[in-house]
Amino acid sequence: MSTAVVDPAQATRLRRHYRRRHLLSRTALYTAAVLAALVCAGPFGYGAITALKLNADLYDASNNPFVFNEPATLDHVVFLFTDTAFATFVWNTMWVGLLVVAITLALAVPAAYALTRLDRPWAGPMGIAIFFVYLVPPTLLFLSLSRLVVATGLQDSTWSLVLIYPTITIPVSTWLLIGFLKALPRDIEEQAMVDGYSRLGAFTRTVVPLLFPGVVAIVVFAFTLVASEFIYALAFVSPSSEKVVSTGVPTELIRGDVFFWQSLQAAGVLIAVPIALLFNLLLARFISGFTQGAVKG
Amino acid sequence: MSSRATAPQGSPLRQLADREGFLAWAMLLPAVVYIVLVVAVPFGLAVAFAFSDVTAGDPSYDWVGLRNFARIFEDPVFWKALGNTFVFTAVSMALIIVLGKVLANILVADFHGKWVVRFLVLLPWTTPVALSTVAWLWLYDSVYSPIDWVLRNLGLIENHLYFLGRPELATASVIAVHVWRLVPLAAVIMMVGLLGIPTDVQDAAKVDGVGFWRRMFEVTIPLTMPLIAVAALFGAIFTFTDMAVVYILTRGGPTNSTQVLSSWAFIVGIEGGDIGQGAAIALFLFPLLLAAAVLILRAVRKIEVF
Numbered sequence: 001m002s003t004a005v006v007d008p009a010q011a012t013r014l015r016r017h018y019r020r021r022h023l024l025s026r027t028a029l030y031t032a033a034v035l036a037a038l039v040c041a042g043p044f045g046y047g048a049i050t051a052l053k054l055n056a057d058l059y060d061a062s063n064n065p066f067v068f069n070e071p072a073t074l075d076h077v078v079f080l081f082t083d084t085a086f087a088t089f090v091w092n093t094m095w096v097g098l099l100v101v102a103i104t105l106a107l108a109v110p111a112a113y114a115l116t117r118l119d120r121p122w123a124g125p126m127g128i129a130i131f132f133v134y135l136v137p138p139t140l141l142f143l144s145l146s147r148l149v150v151a152t153g154l155q156d157s158t159w160s161l162v163l164i165y166p167t168i169t170i171p172v173s174t175w176l177l178i179g180f181l182k183a184l185p186r187d188i189e190e191q192a193m194v195d196g197y198s199r200l201g202a203f204t205r206t207v208v209p210l211l212f213p214g215v216v217a218i219v220v221f222a223f224t225l226v227a228s229e230f231i232y233a234l235a236f237v238s239p240s241s242e243k244v245v246s247t248g249v250p251t252e253l254i255r256g257d258v259f260f261w262q263s264l265q266a267a268g269v270l271i272a273v274p275i276a277l278l279f280n281l282l283l284a285r286f287i288s289g290f291t292q293g294a295v296k297g
Numbered sequence: 298m299s300s301r302a303t304a305p306q307g308s309p310l311r312q313l314a315d316r317e318g319f320l321a322w323a324m325l326l327p328a329v330v331y332i333v334l335v336v337a338v339p340f341g342l343a344v345a346f347a348f349s350d351v352t353a354g355d356p357s358y359d360w361v362g363l364r365n366f367a368r369i370f371e372d373p374v375f376w377k378a379l380g381n382t383f384v385f386t387a388v389s390m391a392l393i394i395v396l397g398k399v400l401a402n403i404l405v406a407d408f409h410g411k412w413v414v415r416f417l418v419l420l421p422w423t424t425p426v427a428l429s430t431v432a433w434l435w436l437y438d439s440v441y442s443p444i445d446w447v448l449r450n451l452g453l454i455e456n457h458l459y460f461l462g463r464p465e466l467a468t469a470s471v472i473a474v475h476v477w478r479l480v481p482l483a484a485v486i487m488m489v490g491l492l493g494i495p496t497d498v499q500d501a502a503k504v505d506g507v508g509f510w511r512r513m514f515e516v517t518i519p520l521t522m523p524l525i526a527v528a529a530l531f532g533a534i535f536t537f538t539d540m541a542v543v544y545i546l547t548r549g550g551p552t553n554s555t556q557v558l559s560s561w562a563f564i565v566g567i568e569g570g571d572i573g574q575g576a577a578i579a580l581f582l583f584p585l586l587l588a589a590a591v592l593i594l595r596a597v598r599k600i601e602v603f
Contacts (some may be wrong), residue, residue, distance in 0.1 A: 025509070033403050033414045040481060041417035043432040044424075046443060058441070065443040077522060084422065107331060110324035118321040126325070128594065133336055135590045137538035139559040140583060143566045143576045144342035145335075147356060167335050170328055198314035227573075228425040230541040231559075235567050246427040250545050268432050272424035279423045280416045287489050 044272055052076060058261065076153035076262030084260070085240050086267055089248035092158050096244060097226045099162050104169040104222050105215065111170075112177035113203055117189070127162035127178065140230040141167075149236050159243065161229075161235045168229060169222040176221065176286070180214030181207070183288065217285040220278050227275065245271055346576035353570035355460070365577040374553045378561040379581060380466070385550055385557060386537045389475040393532035394525065396476065397483030402482055402513075405491045422481040433474050437461050460597040461547050464554035471555050475536045482535075483528035490521030532588050534556040537589075538582060558582055 011100060048065065057070040074188065080086045111130075115123045145164055146155075154160035184207065192202035233247040240252055249267045253260050313319060347366075350359045369375045404415060421429060436444060437460035448454045454532035460470045495516060502512050518525070543549060549556035549564065556564075558581055566575015 021518065029403070029406055029408055032399070033406075033408060033410075036400055036403055037414045037417040039477070041420050043429065043436055043477075044420055046436065047432045061440055061446075065441065065446050081539040111328035114321040114324040117326075120318070120321045123321075131594065132590055133332055135534060135586060135593075136336060136340065136397045137534070137559075137582070137586070139540060139562065140343060140579050140586075141336065141339050141539045143562070143572050143579065144339040147342070147346075147351070147572070148335075149338060150356070164335065166331065170332065174328065186530055198319055199317060200314035216525055224423055228427075228429045230425070230544075231563065234544075235563070244423040246541075250427050250431050264431055267436060268424070269427040271428055272420055276416055276420045276423045279419055280412070283415070283419070283485070285336075287485070287492070 024283075044269050048269045051262050051266035051269060053262060061159055076249050076260070077266045079260070082261040084263060085243070085252055086245075086249060086263075088241055089243055089245045089252075090271075092242065092248075093227050093246075096158055096161050097223045098164065100165040100169060101219050101222045102227050103162075103166050105218065107166070108170050108173040108218070109208070109211070109215070112174045113207065115174070116178050116181040117186070117203075117207075124158055130171045130174050133167075134175065138168070138229070142231050142235045145232065147233050153265050154236075156237055156239050156242060158237060158242045158244065159235060161226075164232055164236070165226050165229065168225050172225070173218045173222055176218055177211070177214060180211060180217075181287070184210055212286060217282045220282050221286065224275055224279065227271075265291040302587050303520035325534055340419055343576050344580065347580050348577075349573045351572045353567075353572060356572075361573070363575045368452065369574060369577055372464060373570050374537055375560060375578065377553055378549075378556040378558050378578075381512040382537060382557045382559075382582075384468075385472055385475065386533050389472050389479065389536045390529055390533045392472075392476045393479050394485045394529050396480045397487055397528055397532070398518075398525070400480055401491055403489035404488050407592055418482075418484070420480045426539065427545060429478060430474060430542050433470075433477075437470055462551055464551060467551060467555045467575055474542050474546065475539070478542075479532045479535055483532050486528035486531065486573060487521065487523055490524030493524075494520050519573075523596040523599040530593045530596070534586065534589050537585065 018252060046066070052072040053068065054070045054073050054075075057068065060069075063069045080087065103104065114120070115127050115130075120126075147161045148153050149164070152160075152162060152163070188206050188210065189199075189202040192206045202220070227244075228246060230246050233244050234251075237243055237247070240248070243252065245267075249264065253264045253267065332455050345358075348360060348362060350361045350364075352359070400418065404418070409416075421565050437440060439457060439459050439462060442458070442460065444460075445454070445458050449456075449457070458466060461467045498516060498520070499512070507516070538559055540557065540563055543555055543557050543560045544563065547555045549560050558578055561577040562575045565578060570574070
């Protein structure tokens, strides 16, 4: 402890000064956090209010749009499930997503392992090539891929998306998996090989199980990418029963000039909330995957 | 760990499973073959289509040289789309950097209810673009827009603004949606940078009595520059190549004033069926994408704080 003599009056003044500064910075932080949350979630919050409104309430421009001027109703949410193909869209998105995730893992996990652990001289350039593929956008490819889809006879079928979507998910998943693999110490496989496993055996029996947390993150990430994709789904698939959520909702729930506004907003909120919740749970893992992938090694 | 071997040491299968050169190829090949077939070949095809007369009705390939390019250059809509693509990208990138930085600082701070704030803040990024754009379409409604309602009740406007009906407002509306949906992604990337700064660097500055703003501009921003660059470039790429926002909000209207290259390529190539011309339009995205990718890679290599 300091033995210097401090003028008590000055000490009180300083303490008050710091307390005020602390209070000020906390207030600024909370204000900024609340504002950010409001701006980001506002459209969905407003969508949730809209989804539960009666037509008479919604379509009166003099009503306050942020409150219920008439009693709330679930009619339009029910309508979404009973009178539109929304449930079909969700089902299509789910099974396309799960299949694409399975294909992605089957191809990306071995590829990432080969690139990080097997010490090939071409691993570096190959990793960069994969990164470039990730940045090739659907906008550049959808026209030629639409010919490929026609050539394989998959036009207007959801299966065309199962064929094409791994182009979006494999590169980014490989990139993330490289990060997760770099975080695993090499001793693990070396020990397994000393114990008599082959190189391949060491990979399947020790590395794959340890990679599980990373794989969970990849599943969610890849699924979100699939659910968000718009251009391919719009270009390749037009029958209503084959559409996925991201194209079905904006094209089928808007008929010409007739908008089913409440049902549209209900669909948005019902899809947005679960995905964001899952993402929030896994955010720390994505961050560690991206940073590890970026480290030279 | 078990000490039993899975196969006898000398068997040919076991030898194969131990040869790293063979394993490396065997494990990488499926991914590489798939990417070559479904990305590289179609990319070559897209370039080839740009010099052809392929249409949805007549898919036979005939070389037409530069005719597609001559035709798109004559079309004022193409030049408008090209200009818009650059304007949208530049303006949203600037806003994404500033707002992303602010949001990143909020997200790394400690406060009550952080989990809820983080969840709400992630919504724009994790929700499928098409669905969040539909939410915005309703906010921009010509008659029932709540933004209109607030401004009307504050006495700032007399009538409706018609967000998507006037060229300048429609442009601003499209940019606003891009910024809104990409700021959270940029913030998360920048957050990675902030978390990577060793705490003693921050503490040393604090002990030296360096204030918040000076710490930010002289310590954290220079240290996290590579990740700020990565965030900015990702934001730029996603704005540059996106067509969902424009397609759902305005379909390029009013009178093509918000058309961008990707939406124009889609309208010409898929809706108009002129695949050759659509491919030629989309090709203009490529040089800038390549530049952005190279820049990202260079920035990523500088990240060695971790």
